[in-house]
Amino acid sequence: RGTSTYDGISIAWSIAEFLHENKHAHPKTLFATHYHELNEMASQFDRIKNFNVSVKEIDKKIIFMRKLVPGGSNHSFGIHVAKMAGMPSVLIRRAEKLLLELESRRKEKGDESEAIRDLSKDSDYQMSFFQLDDPVLEQIRDELTRIEIDTLTPVDALFKLNEIKKMVGGK
Structure with a gap:
């Protein structure tokens, strides 16, 4: 918390740069980030390679293929x-x-x-x-407005509550 986008990019960049430039070690590092700006590092540092998780878009739905592929991602x-x-x-x-x-x-x-x-x-x-146009909520609202509280017994109230619970998918 309290980190701006540019703070985060700067910190991530400096860490990746440090790992790349360290003369005493050349660690293989998986650096996972949502900062697309860091894709630029691959063109400036010879040992930095970008990979991203492959996705497929079908009918405006995203399916993560669980496969790393070469290249950076420019999409969130x-x-x-x-x-x-x-x-x-x-x-x-x-x-x-x-x-x-x-x-x-x-x-x-x-x-x-x-x-x-x-x-x-x-x-x-x-x-x-609440999604106010939800048909289940409308059905529950209608059901509640039909209940006559003054004549409702405790047992009837429990039955009614159980019916409403079933409407929302409860058992």
């Missing part, structure tokens, strides 16, 4: 990985929108941190952790 898959990890679709859609906006502003302004500051000024977006 963070949002795809978040989607694979089960992050709610409302957050994924918002992240995709923010990414497009940030990339556009960075090209326009040439300054990543300024683009981020501007984005936070413009944002009046209120995130919800």
